[in-house]
Structure formats: structure tokens, C-alpha cells
Amino acid sequence: MSPGALVAVILLAPLAAVAGCQLVRSPRFAEYLNLVAAVLVFAAVLWLLPVALRGPYILLRGYIIVDGLGAWVLLSSSAVYLLASMYAVGYMRARNEPQRLHRFYALLAGFALTILLGPLMNNIGVYWIAIEFTTLVSTFLVGFEKTREGVEAAWKYIVIVSAGISLALLGIVFYYWNASLHLGPTFNLTWETLRTVAPQLNPTMALAAFLLVFIGFGTKVGLAPMHTWLPDAHSEGPAPVSAMLSGALLNTAMIGIVRFIQVTDAVRLGMLPRTVVVAIGALSLAIAALFITRQTDVKRLMAYSSVEHMGVMTLGFGFGGPLGVAGALYHMLNHSLNKSLMFFGSGDAMHAFHTKRISRIHHVLIAMPVAGALWLAGAVAITGAPPFGLFLSELTIMRAGFAGPNAWAVYVMLVLLVVIFVGFLNHFRAMYFGASAQAAAATTRWSPTRSERIWCVLPMWLALVPILVMGLWWPSAFSHYFDVIAAQLGRGLG
Numbered sequence: 001m002s003p004g005a006l007v008a009v010i011l012l013a014p015l016a017a018v019a020g021c022q023l024v025r026s027p028r029f030a031e032y033l034n035l036v037a038a039v040l041v042f043a044a045v046l047w048l049l050p051v052a053l054r055g056p057y058i059l060l061r062g063y064i065i066v067d068g069l070g071a072w073v074l075l076s077s078s079a080v081y082l083l084a085s086m087y088a089v090g091y092m093r094a095r096n097e098p099q100r101l102h103r104f105y106a107l108l109a110g111f112a113l114t115i116l117l118g119p120l121m122n123n124i125g126v127y128w129i130a131i132e133f134t135t136l137v138s139t140f141l142v143g144f145e146k147t148r149e150g151v152e153a154a155w156k157y158i159v160i161v162s163a164g165i166s167l168a169l170l171g172i173v174f175y176y177w178n179a180s181l182h183l184g185p186t187f188n189l190t191w192e193t194l195r196t197v198a199p200q201l202n203p204t205m206a207l208a209a210f211l212l213v214f215i216g217f218g219t220k221v222g223l224a225p226m227h228t229w230l231p232d233a234h235s236e237g238p239a240p241v242s243a244m245l246s247g248a249l250l251n252t253a254m255i256g257i258v259r260f261i262q263v264t265d266a267v268r269l270g271m272l273p274r275t276v277v278v279a280i281g282a283l284s285l286a287i288a289a290l291f292i293t294r295q296t297d298v299k300r301l302m303a304y305s306s307v308e309h310m311g312v313m314t315l316g317f318g319f320g321g322p323l324g325v326a327g328a329l330y331h332m333l334n335h336s337l338n339k340s341l342m343f344f345g346s347g348d349a350m351h352a353f354h355t356k357r358i359s360r361i362h363h364v365l366i367a368m369p370v371a372g373a374l375w376l377a378g379a380v381a382i383t384g385a386p387p388f389g390l391f392l393s394e395l396t397i398m399r400a401g402f403a404g405p406n407a408w409a410v411y412v413m414l415v416l417l418v419v420i421f422v423g424f425l426n427h428f429r430a431m432y433f434g435a436s437a438q439a440a441a442a443t444t445r446w447s448p449t450r451s452e453r454i455w456c457v458l459p460m461w462l463a464l465v466p467i468l469v470m471g472l473w474w475p476s477a478f479s480h481y482f483d484v485i486a487a488q489l490g491r492g493l494g
């Protein structure tokens with residue numbers, strides 16, 4: 001299939017699911033229609049990966065770009081969409097609210113559509129609009145359970161993120177104004193246009209523009225200190241939504257930062273912009289370490305883990321070079337799978353114990369033997385311990401840091417990762433072994449049907465197995481893919 005046909009499948013499948021869920025309004029039809037859309041999207045993205053490597057392809061009169069970087073982000077996001085759609089079948093059935101399910105799946109498919117749009121946008125202004133659409137749609141999912149905390153989290157989410165995105169828009173305007181001094185008052189503001197004119201831009205204005213877009217899109221990514229919306233939004237939405245927010249949405253905003261780093265490199269401002277990126281990545285790790293060690297809410301624990309891993313990814317892209325890019329992209333895919341697994345496990349635990357309080361969750365393996373074992377394995381993996389994929393990606397990022405001028409950040413990263421490892425697994429020690437087995441049995445009140453149990457456990461297996469395989473084996477095809485992307489991101493520098 002041509003790149004255009006594959007892009008059409010990727011975008012039209014979730015759009016058709018939105019329309020179908022709203023028209024038919026049957027809970028069973030909605031859940032299966034959304035699942036079919038997720039399967040089609042994932043299959044089309046897998047087909048698109050080798051095609052994109054031969055690009056970039058410019059489609060739809062310059063508004064859509066298909067390249068290696070965008071396709072990799074689509075892979076991570078579509079994998080989470082598929083896993084979340086599978087898990088949602090069992091999770092939402094257990095909530096026993098059939099009259100609202102068609103709305104949930106329409107919103108979930110719409111959210112997936114907005115996430116998939118971002119990496120494909122070639123016009124920078126339209127990319128900003130796509131990011132804003134993700135906020136508008138996901139706000140309804142954050143507050144879907146209609147609790148007081150959920151509604152408050154939704155309002156906090158839309159206000160803080162919209163304020164940050166407004167700064168990004170101001171930065172884009174600065175870029176346009178700066179480029180217009182050389183290209184004339186009207187031109188098509190694409191990534192390639194901006195990168196090509198970058199050496200002619202006014203350095204001071206270009207630096208100010210980069211800082212604005214970095215802060216703006218960094219708010220959406222959840223980087224500290226702009227992260228304050230993330231713990232509330234990720235902890236109050238349904239578990240499948242939390243997985244989408246953490247494993248897919250954040251990547252869509254991260255790709256904008258990466259493309260702007262490429263533009264700023266071409267301006268030749270020295271190491272200052274990358275040092276700022278590295279410093280914010282290290283700060284995000286520090287904030288995550290502080291809150292992870294003191295956390296009392298299991299879903300907020302997962303949310304602060306997202307702040308940590310976005311910081312790690314930012315460090316990789318900030319260090320740059322083939323190793324930094326490879327480590328960050330490998331980390332992106334592993335984190336997307338791993339964090340989906342972690343939110344699925346937290347959803348099962350909340351069903352089993354009817355609480356999000358870590359202190360009230362005991363002997364998880366008694367309440368949910370299979371899901372509990374998978375959740376525990378995921379907890380070890382998410383801390384970056386071997387033999388899982390995040391260990392390899394973090395090690396690669398550290399190697400990239402030692403090869404560059406910001407090696408100090410590697411030592412900070414190493415210390416904070418050790419702190420997070422101890423703090424995070426200490427919470428799991430308490431939940432798995434902290435109280436008597438009799439107390440755990442007395443507080444467990446979830447008896448899922450066989451169907452619900454299968455739908456909840458299967459996506460956890462499908463997330464864990466690739467994480468383990470990618471920790472034991474780094475495919476050579478991935479290395480080639482990352483080398484091509486790193487070359488494209490470094491194009492024009494010298």
C-alpha cells in the first residue's frame with residue numbers, strides 16, 4: 001500500500017469508530033467496533049514503518065508528513081491504543097454502566113484519532129491545533145467517572161495544559177515572524193521550511209521562540225515544573241484512559257519538542273538550548289523521585305513514574321547523537337508498553353480492593369494471582385531493572401550523555417534512578433507482603449467473570465512479553481531505524 005493509503009486507514013478507522021458508536025449506541029457493538037479500529041490502526045502502522053524509512057513523504061498539499069520519527073511515535077501510540085481497547089472491554093464491563101459505554105468508546109476512539117494526528121502534521125500551526133484537540137477530547141475522559149475529584153482534575157488539566165500550549169503558540173508566532181524577515185510575509189510554515197531558513201534567523205529571537213515552545217509543549221509532556229496537571233489527570237480517569245494519557249499522549253507532544261530541537265540546532269546557538277533541555281529532564285527526574293518515595297495513592301504513583309520517564313526521554317533527546325536518539329526512541333516504546341501494563345494492574349487492584357490507597361492494598365497475589373504477578377513484573381521493569389527493555393534504553397542514554405558536554409546530568413540521572421528504584425518497589429513490597437493474608441482476603445470484593453478476567457489479563461501479557469524480549473535482544477532492524485532517524489535529525493549540522 002502507498003503511504004497515503006496507510007495514513008487514510010490510520011485516521012479513518014478511529015473516525016469511523018466514533019461515528020459508529022454514536023449512531024448505534026449499543027455497548028457490545030461499541031466495544032468491538034473500537035477494538036476493530038484499534039487493530040486496523042496498529043496493522044497499518046506496522047506496514048507504514050518500513051515505508052516511512054524511505055521518506056519523508058509529503059502528502060495532502062504539504063499538510064501531512066510521513067517520516068521515520070513520526071512513524072515510530074505512531075507505533076508506540078497505536079500499540080497503547082490497541083492494548084487499552086482490549087483492557088477496556090473487561091474493565092468497563094465490570095463497572096456495570098452499559099448505558100454510558102457507547103459514549104466512552106466514542107471518546108476513546110476520538111482521543112486516539114487526535115493522538116495519531118499529531119505525528120503526521122507537517123504544518124507547525126496545524127500540529128499545534130492537533131495537540132490542542134487532544135486536550136479537548138481527553139478532558140471528557142479524565143472526568144468520565146463524574147466524581148468530584150475527577151471533575152476537578154479535568155478542569156485543572158484543561159486550564160494548565162491550555163495555558164502551556166498558549167505559550168507554545170506564542171513561540172510558533174515568534175518563529176514565523178523571525179522567518180518572515182527572510183521568506184516574506186506569507187509562506188508555508190512546515191518543519192522543513194523552518195529548518196532550512198534556521199541558519200538565517202536572528203539568534204536571540206530564535207532562542208526566545210525555542211524556550212517558549214519547549215515550555216509550552218513541555219507542559220503537555222508533563223516535564224517539571226510544568227507537570228502539576230499530570231498526577232491528577234492520570235489518577236482520576238478510568239485505567240484505560242490513564243494508559244492512553246501516559247503511554248500515547250505524552251509521546252505526541254514529545255515529537256514536537258524533538259522537531260524544534262532540530263530547528264534550533266540548525267540556528268547554531270551552541271549548547272545552550274540542549275543544556276536547557278537536559279536540565280529540565282534532570283529536574284523532572286528529581287521531582288519524580290521526591291514524590292514517588294512519599295506517595296500514598298497507587299495511580300498517582302504511576303503518574304509520577306510518567307514524569308520520571310518523560311524526563312529520561314528528554315535527557316536522551318537533549319544529549320542527542322545516534323546513541324541519545326536511539327536510547328530515547330527505544331525508551332519511548334518500552335515505556336508505552338510498560339506504563340500500559342502498570343495502569344492495567346492498578347485498575348485491577350482498584351476493582352479488587354475498592355481503593356487507590358496503597359496502605360489499604362495487601363497481598364495482591366491472593367486477590368488477583370495472575371494479574372498480580374504480571375503487575376509485579378511490570379513494577380520491576382518500570383524501575384529500569386534488568387532484564388527488561390527500559391534497562392537497555394536507560395543505559396544507552398547514559399552512554400550518550402558521557403559522550404557529550406552535559407555528562408554531569410548522567411551522574412544526577414544515575415543517583416535519582418536508584419532512589420526511584422528503591423522508593424517505587426518499596427510501595428510494591430507493602431502492597432504484596434505488608435499485611436496478613438487474612439486481612440487481604442477480607443478486603444477483597446471483586447469477583448470478575450471469566451470473560452472480564454481474560455480481557456483484563458490478556459493485554460497485560462501482550463505488554464509484558466515484548467518488554468522482556470526487548471530487554472534480552474535489541475533487534476538489528478531497530479538499530480538501523482534509529483540510525484536513519486538520528487541522521488535525519490542531525491541533517492544540516494556541521
